[in-house]
Amino acid sequence: MKLKCRKDDLLYGFQQVQNIANARTTLPILGHVLMDAKGEGVTLTATDLEVGIKIHIPSQIEQEGITTLPARKMFNLIRELSNPDLKIEVESNHLAHIYCGTSFFKIIGASETDFPKLPLFDQEKRxxxxxxxxxxxxxxxxxxxxxxxxxxxxxxxxxxxxxxxxxxxxxxxxxxxxxxxxxxxxxxxxxxxxxxxxxxxxxxxxxxxxxxxxxxxxxxxxxxxxxxxxxxxxxxxxxxxxxxxxxxxQVIPSKVKGMVILDREEFLSAVRRVAVVTNEKSNLIKISFSKNLMTLLAQTPDVGEAKEEIPLNYEGEEISIAFNPNYLMDVLRNLEESEISLEFNDAISPGVIRNGSTFLYVIMPMRVS
CATH class of the missing domain: 3.10.150.10 (DNA Polymerase III, subunit A, domain 2)
Structure with a gap:
């Protein structure tokens, strides 16, 4: 095998496949990447028998060939190279010679014979x-x-x-x-x-x-x-x-008694601040709704108390619900829109966070002793 390629292209390929190749397995070959050089590039393949990946890297193929090389070693090596172009030559005994600028390396590979083949599939139903x-x-x-x-x-x-x-x-x-x-x-x-x-x-x-x-x-x-x-x-x-x-x-409430529109960033910041005084034993915050006001409260023995008030448009009955603050922060961090709606019924029913018609998040309340 003889090929020339861009360092960044090959680095990207090995970056993707080395996450799946597992050098700690009882099958050493699974710590390797299959390199198949032919046509207009080299194909890199890795598998852990549960997940497999195949990625094509544009290359100049001077001599077609196939081998396997240690995934993590190759990734670490290519990452440290400074020249934008590199050349790889692999002997019949699977010893790889790697040239990059003034750098030269030899990496011991292994035969492709024992490398598991990825399953074939029909693209008709897709x-x-x-x-x-x-x-x-x-x-x-x-x-x-x-x-x-x-x-x-x-x-x-x-x-x-x-x-x-x-x-x-x-x-x-x-x-x-x-x-x-x-x-x-x-x-x-x-x-x-x-x-x-x-x-x-x-x-x-x-x-x-x-x-x-x-x-x-x-x-x-x-x-x-x-x-x-x-x-x-x-x-x-x-x-x-x-x-x-x-x-x-079945877990999405079909009816709600109350609903408020919240600024996502403002709500996230308030939850984050109040959550500072919670701990593993008392990991909850109480959210209370009264006329035009939402109050966030956390009280933890031996730690302290935190309280935040957010003015909003609310005319419904007064209600308090306790939630795990981590579950609130998870969803608020992973949305991008500026506003979200929070729907609720009572202290023992799940709350629902919506973001338009294409996203919702159901969160179970926590019981307050």
Missing amino acids: FTLNQKDLKDLIHKTSYAISKDETRYVLNGLYLSFQDGKVIAVATDGRRLAYAQAPGKSEETLREFILPSKAIQEISKILKDEGQVLFVPFENQVAFIFKSSKGVDECILISRLIEGSFPNYK
Whole structure:
């Protein structure tokens, strides 16, 4: 194998694949990246047997070839190079010679024979979404994914394609985030649960332009990332979480007694300040509504008390509800719009934060002793 390429292009490729390649596994080959040089570039492939990634790097191929090289070592090496261009030559024994300006390195590789092949899939049944929209869906919902491994079906992001839109839902049982965006599908309805690790890797790839194709097959899904010119830049394949996602519609209140419009930044800042006096044992703030006023209060034994008042337009009955401040800050930090609505019924019913018609966040109240 002999190839020449831009250092920054190869660095970007290794940056994406080295997150999936795992050098600590009992299978050493999974700590390597498969390099396949042919045609107009080199393809980098990595897998941990749950998530796989393949990315194409434009290169000048002088001699076609295939090998595997240690992912983390290559990433660290390329990152430190100062010359914008580099050359890689790989011998038949998989010893790689790397030239960059006045620098020269030898990296010991391994045969591609034992490297797991990524599964093949048919693109006939697919769903299409703008990369920016998927990026927005993940940003607005993924923080609510459960980290409790005993609740397996909640350890991922639920995605549903229907009626020309894609719906994303995440919940940990104490709060639920819902968002939707326009999407094009070749089927009338398809739904699946994508694991957290796949979500993390997809987030690193997504850009503000171009499209992403979803291709479900068997118990897996392939994501094909296309540039603004329609060129395939990257493919990520992930296993899906088996099981049925809870009926999220049942936890969304159908009626509300009170609703206020809030400045998102002002509300976030107030919650952040009041939360300073909370701790793990008393991690709640009480939000009270009275005529044209919202009051945030936190009282923690052995710590102190904090109180914030925010004038607003409210004419309903007086009510107090306690929430976990971290759950409030999570949603407020991950929205961009200047205003949000907060809906509520009583002290023991969930509150709902809305942002237009395409986002809502259900948060369970906390009991006050």
